[in-house]
Amino acid sequence: MEINNASMIAEMQQLAVESQPGALQPTVNTSQADFESLLGNAIDHVNGLQKQSSSLATRLELGDSSVTLSETMIAKEKAGVAFEATVQVRNKLVEAYKEIMSMPV
Template identity: 50%
Template sequence: MRLDGLQSEMQTMKLEATNSRPLATGQKVGADFGDMLSKAINSVNGLQQSSSDMQTRFDRGDENVSLADVMIARNKASVAFEATIQVRNKLVDAYKELMNMPV
């Protein structure tokens, strides 16, 4: 299974997140986090759509799409989706922890 593209995307996001944080305020960090999260979700959606499209093309007999390409695309989409689920779970846990803090 080849995950080079996904890994490079994650490293690019990490670099963007570390380079764009201001030192004085937290407002830009929050805006960047929301933007970064939105981009990540759109990226996962794009991987799933691409995988579905590739599978449909393979099912219809497109000679330009091999079974290996379909399986790689599906695995990339699956890994990206599972990572998104884990991020969501961590965010929900953090939210619950904040809500349970005494005021």
């Protein structure tokens, strides 16, 4: 899974500047939109890996000589690892949501 590090670093630097004493700057809440686009891009990337893996497997089964078994297996493993990572992130998000919802007001 490929994640855009530049946006995460920029957000961390902005938070570091804001956390310094006397640094009162008006802030715009763009973190929700950034998180949404980051998550959407990650899911699209995983979907692309799965489609590529499926396409390579189909071509290999049909006897396409330009596709090797090792290439197909690597693509399948990449798609599997990316999917497992996505499932783990989803599980952590659900767990955090449940914890927040169970907090007393």
